[in-house]
Amino acid sequence: MPETPVEDLLRSLAPQVLGALVRRFGHFDTAEDAVQEALIAAADGWPRDGVPENPRGWLITVASRRLTDLLRRDQARIRREDTVARWTPPERWLAPPADRPPEDADDTLILLFLCCHPALTPASQIALTLRAVGGLSTAEVARAFLVPEATMTRRISRGKQRIRDSGLRFAPPIGAERADRLAAVLHVLYLIFTEGYARTAGPGLLRADLTAEAIRLARLVHRLLPDDPEVLGLLALMLLTDARAPARTGPHGELVPMAEQDRSRWRADQIAEGVALITEALPRGVVGPYQLQAAIAAVHDEAPNAAATDWAQITALYEVLLGLADNPVVALNHAVAVAMSTGARAGLALLAGLAGDARLADDPRLPAARAHLWESEGDRVAAREAYRLAAALSTNLAQQRYLNARADRLADDPPAETDGGVPG
Amino acid sequence: MKYMILLYGSQRDYDVLAGRASDRPAMSAEQVAAMHKHMETFHQTLAESGELVDARGLSEPVHARRVQVRDGAPVVTDGPYPETQEVLAGYTVVECASFDRATEIAAGLVDPGTPGAYVDVRPVLDGVEDLGG
Numbered sequence: 001m002p003e004t005p006v007e008d009l010l011r012s013l014a015p016q017v018l019g020a021l022v023r024r025f026g027h028f029d030t031a032e033d034a035v036q037e038a039l040i041a042a043a044d045g046w047p048r049d050g051v052p053e054n055p056r057g058w059l060i061t062v063a064s065r066r067l068t069d070l071l072r073r074d075q076a077r078i079r080r081e082d083t084v085a086r087w088t089p090p091e092r093w094l095a096p097p098a099d100r101p102p103e104d105a106d107d108t109l110i111l112l113f114l115c116c117h118p119a120l121t122p123a124s125q126i127a128l129t130l131r132a133v134g135g136l137s138t139a140e141v142a143r144a145f146l147v148p149e150a151t152m153t154r155r156i157s158r159g160k161q162r163i164r165d166s167g168l169r170f171a172p173p174i175g176a177e178r179a180d181r182l183a184a185v186l187h188v189l190y191l192i193f194t195e196g197y198a199r200t201a202g203p204g205l206l207r208a209d210l211t212a213e214a215i216r217l218a219r220l221v222h223r224l225l226p227d228d229p230e231v232l233g234l235l236a237l238m239l240l241t242d243a244r245a246p247a248r249t250g251p252h253g254e255l256v257p258m259a260e261q262d263r264s265r266w267r268a269d270q271i272a273e274g275v276a277l278i279t280e281a282l283p284r285g286v287v288g289p290y291q292l293q294a295a296i297a298a299v300h301d302e303a304p305n306a307a308a309t310d311w312a313q314i315t316a317l318y319e320v321l322l323g324l325a326d327n328p329v330v331a332l333n334h335a336v337a338v339a340m341s342t343g344a345r346a347g348l349a350l351l352a353g354l355a356g357d358a359r360l361a362d363d364p365r366l367p368a369a370r371a372h373l374w375e376s377e378g379d380r381v382a383a384r385e386a387y388r389l390a391a392a393l394s395t396n397l398a399q400q401r402y403l404n405a406r407a408d409r410l411a412d413d414p415p416a417e418t419d420g421g422v423p424g
Numbered sequence: 425m426k427y428m429i430l431l432y433g434s435q436r437d438y439d440v441l442a443g444r445a446s447d448r449p450a451m452s453a454e455q456v457a458a459m460h461k462h463m464e465t466f467h468q469t470l471a472e473s474g475e476l477v478d479a480r481g482l483s484e485p486v487h488a489r490r491v492q493v494r495d496g497a498p499v500v501t502d503g504p505y506p507e508t509q510e511v512l513a514g515y516t517v518v519e520c521a522s523f524d525r526a527t528e529i530a531a532g533l534v535d536p537g538t539p540g541a542y543v544d545v546r547p548v549l550d551g552v553e554d555l556g557g
Binding site: 147250253405408 | 443445453454457483484486
């Protein structure tokens, strides 16, 4: 979406305003509604009347008033609050100023931790994060995930209800819980990114915005936690992956595998930034999966072409990644890297070992990888059949068209030029 | 009132779309892109007029699973559809002023290049009470 300066400003202020309100009044669910209404009022009024001198203060005041209105409707709650107030010593009646600047950063982070609460489903975590921290409206979140607005409204209110029921305080998690919750936050941001990136055809504009939003949020987390190496790794991974986006599809939305992409169209500034970030992260000690994936992406991005890629280094990185988790897709990518560094036969042998893995039974990536390797070995019949099988397993039209085109090419008599390319 | 517009296709239509030649030539990348463009603009217009509720395409029939229950146990078989049979390929749900307006919208989803092509439009019931009459 083309962003105006006002939209930009509102989205960066949204989590700060919500954080301030929740810290001061509690009631995450009601506060969230109140902030959305204040944002809508600002989006409507500011472009016409000008931005107020203290935009954050303005939003906090308007949202606080709205929140008070919403809370007052509940007379029983008012009575309870009066009772509690009578028990509170007078010096504690005054809450700290809601727009006290030094805590803005912490507020945003606590908000992120709250939205990525483990009691929520990933779908709810994503929806709440995009709305509360990203400042997107329910309609925008709904459009991005291609669900009706009513469905998204239900998903968001269920999420807020659950946060309320969990009785979670608005405070940063501590100790071991903090690490778990940060992992959940990073996972949610990664899911938002892949949701945007996995789309290769069709009405794709809204999805491309999701990758941009995921990168913006990852930058935010990085600013709040500059010393965490996995945060660095995730931001680097997103930048290095997204850098290839302009070359991933052809003029008609068709898929272009990494080996055949026009690398001059990759975004050089994003690659430079991602490489710098991952270079900064790796020497810090504990190496996690996001840093490893970012390091692999960096090796790809720095190679002038597919053949000149440092496949030995990629193989080694995949081996470390394999040691961290039993993941069949990582094993598959590792096999492809082995094929590229030591020969197709070694890769095919590793792929044969994955054939019985039930988790890959319906996955087109396994036959597609075998097809590419058989093709580079010159076994045109086996390659063609494997391409057809991969196309039949895929439910993505762009991917099907790519795989069918590869199969069709092998149906012709003269041996086609082989390059062992893997879909990027 | 909501109306559901039902679009049909056979496995062969999907194959043609996926770049696989059959008795008909496979669609080119340009043709597929043009079709996407048409669907995108069409639904964008409906979204702007506030009449779009939901629109989805369904995956091809070979990916269908038929689920039955025999002696209390679920029995799952692969898609039961012969290649030539037309099955539901996608749907568009609109909420608009009248059945006639829904019919007008539906006409925009009929492929003008295919003789005999059709879609169906059916009113959507809002709840179980609608069934009571």
